[in-house]
Amino acid sequence: MSKKHAAAEPDKTRSTQVALVALASHIQTLVADGSLDGRCAAKLVKCLRKEAVAVEDSSSGTRAERKMLLKTFDALDTALFEQGAAMLVAANAALRADDVSDGAEKRMT
Numbered sequence: 677m678s679k680k681h682a683a684a685e686p687d688k689t690r691s692t693q694v695a696l697v698a699l700a701s702h703i704q705t706l707v708a709d710g711s712l713d714g715r716c717a718a719k720l721v722k723c724l725r726k727e728a729v730a731v732e733d734s735s736s737g738t739r740a741e742r743k744m745l746l747k748t749f750d751a752l753d754t755a756l757f758e759q760g761a762a763m764l765v766a767a768n769a770a771l772r773a774d775d776v777s778d779g780a781e782k783r784m785t
Contacts, residue, residue, distance in 0.1 A: 689730040693741035696728055697748045704752040707759055714759045721752060 703720055706712035728745060731737060 689727065689734055691727050691731050693728070693731055693737035693745050696724055696731065697741070697745050700724055700745070700748045700752050704748065704755045707752070707755040710759070714756050714763070717752075717756055721749070721756070725749070 700721070703712065703717055703724075707714060707717045728749075732742065
């Protein structure tokens, strides 16, 4: 979208809460199965949250759709947290393996 068009209608959005739920749910699935990096997903979620605010401000959607969107964002946040935790555990294990191998080399010399 061009800046000229965006300036003409700053509060308008064509997105729906149902579409945002579907997109967030798909991102959550990709993060959970490891197909999408958490850093990339976090950037996408940041954009989705901004769009969710715009949709809410435009007064489109129902209360049930809003509740579903919040629930989906919570599941996505959980998936991102779990992926980050798994990466931290793997990095810690790699550091410990390096420490053990360094200790073994020192004993041999």
